[in-house]
Amino acid sequence: MDTAQFISKSKNNSVEKASFTWQTPSNIALVKYWGKSNPQIPKNASISFTLNNCHTITTIDFEKKETSEKVDFDLFFEGKQKDAFKPKIAEFFTRIQEYCPYIFDYKMTINSENSFPHSSGIASSASGLSAIAMCLMSLESALNPDLSAEKINKKASFLARLGSGSASRSIEGPMVVWGKHPEIEGSSDLFGVKFPYKVHSIFENYQDAILLVDKGEKQVSSTVGHNLMHNHPYAESRFAQANDNLSKISEILQNGDIKAFIGLVESEALTLHAMMMTSNPYFILMKPNTLEIINSIWEYRNENDSNICFTLDAGANVHVLYPENEKKAVNQFIEKELSKYCQKNQYIYDSVGFGASKK
Numbered sequence: 626m627d628t629a630q631f632i633s634k635s636k637n638n639s640v641e642k643a644s645f646t647w648q649t650p651s652n653i654a655l656v657k658y659w660g661k662s663n664p665q666i667p668k669n670a671s672i673s674f675t676l677n678n679c680h681t682i683t684t685i686d687f688e689k690k691e692t693s694e695k696v697d698f699d700l701f702f703e704g705k706q707k708d709a710f711k712p713k714i715a716e717f718f719t720r721i722q723e724y725c726p727y728i729f730d731y732k733m734t735i736n737s738e739n740s741f742p743h744s745s746g747i748a749s750s751a752s753g754l755s756a757i758a759m760c761l762m763s764l765e766s767a768l769n770p771d772l773s774a775e776k777i778n779k780k781a782s783f784l785a786r787l788g789s790g791s792a793s794r795s796i797e798g799p800m801v802v803w804g805k806h807p808e809i810e811g812s813s814d815l816f817g818v819k820f821p822y823k824v825h826s827i828f829e830n831y832q833d834a835i836l837l838v839d840k841g842e843k844q845v846s847s848t849v850g851h852n853l854m855h856n857h858p859y860a861e862s863r864f865a866q867a868n869d870n871l872s873k874i875s876e877i878l879q880n881g882d883i884k885a886f887i888g889l890v891e892s893e894a895l896t897l898h899a900m901m902m903t904s905n906p907y908f909i910l911m912k913p914n915t916l917e918i919i920n921s922i923w924e925y926r927n928e929n930d931s932n933i934c935f936t937l938d939a940g941a942n943v944h945v946l947y948p949e950n951e952k953k954a955v956n957q958f959i960e961k962e963l964s965k966y967c968q969k970n971q972y973i974y975d976s977v978g979f980g981a982s983k984k
């Protein structure tokens with residue numbers, strides 16, 4: 626695989642001090658990535674909606690230091706020094722140092738905050754790592770002003786992927802594919818690409834209400850989770866199914882067959898959870914209220930001829946997906962019927978967004 630193209634060719638090193646701030650979104654997978662090989666190569670291609678309201682804002686202050694022996698950074702989360710997050714970021718810097726050798730030259734002070742409540746069960750690694758990647762790419766383009774916007778996004782996604790696979794899908798929007806797939810032009814295992822075909826208008830400004838069922842710590846970290854797919858009895862058929870689903874959803878997104886979209890997206894969510902239930906050791910990540918919500922969604926859909934559906938992450942929260950033309954009715958249904966299944970009645974209204982933005 627051509628990773629040499631991502632090694633920085635800094636032209637000058639005259640930048641003594643710099644500061645960059647980026648806002649990058651979370652994303653929700655429609656066809657899920659679950660299972661990888663080293664270094665962060667997905668076992669199947671995946672596609673996600675980029676979100677709009679759930680995001681991270683990160684500033685990195687870079688200050689040139691005397692020696693370049695080791696990577697040196699401080700980390701602040703919501704204004705407070707957060708040493709607990711440091712090992713993950715340190716590991717990320719180790720993985721990317723070959724591609725961004727300039728990180729040795731600067732003392733980095735990272736300040737980060739999320740738009741969504743802390744420990745809401747919403748994964749912050751995708752938005753968190755993509756924001757750091759964008760700040761690094763701003764420094765890299767100050768060192769090498771020839772870099773094109775396209776190259777910056779591509780490398781940012783490549784770097785973010787090395788921190789957290791799904792973060793590769795948090796640079797652009799409204800839909801991003803990560804993982805090489807014969808039917809998606811330009812797709813790669815190394816970085817995410819914008820879904821390259823014209824999407825039917827029914828999927829424009831698609832809504833995602835995130836119902837916070839369980840705000841606790843993740844029961845299974847994604848590292849442990851992905852590892853469960855090694856020697857999993859259904860792994861190979863799952864990877865083949867996911868790639869097949871990506872072919873199908875590519876057609877669906879173009880032709881607007883929303884009934885087919887619902888069937889595929891819900892099946893993907895339940896299959897992800899089925900993989901966890903059938904792994905060794907096994908896990909049930911849904912909570913009773915996750916099932917209450919799913920059943921209520923199905924009932925509402927039948928009774929109202931609605932196009933509402935759900936998807937799940939590797940946890941108990943439910944993402945309720947629906948087209949913009951149903952926003953009023955579905956939001957009422959969420960407030961009246963579904964919010965009671967959420968911890969402290971908490972849910973977040975979001976919709977499809979367009980990716981990273983410089984602040």
Ligand code: PMV
Nearest residue numbers: 654657658789790791847939
């Ligand atoms: O990016 P990771 O390693 O945290 O894995 C994320 C996996 C899922 O969120 C469950 C699915 C996906 O494709 O985002």
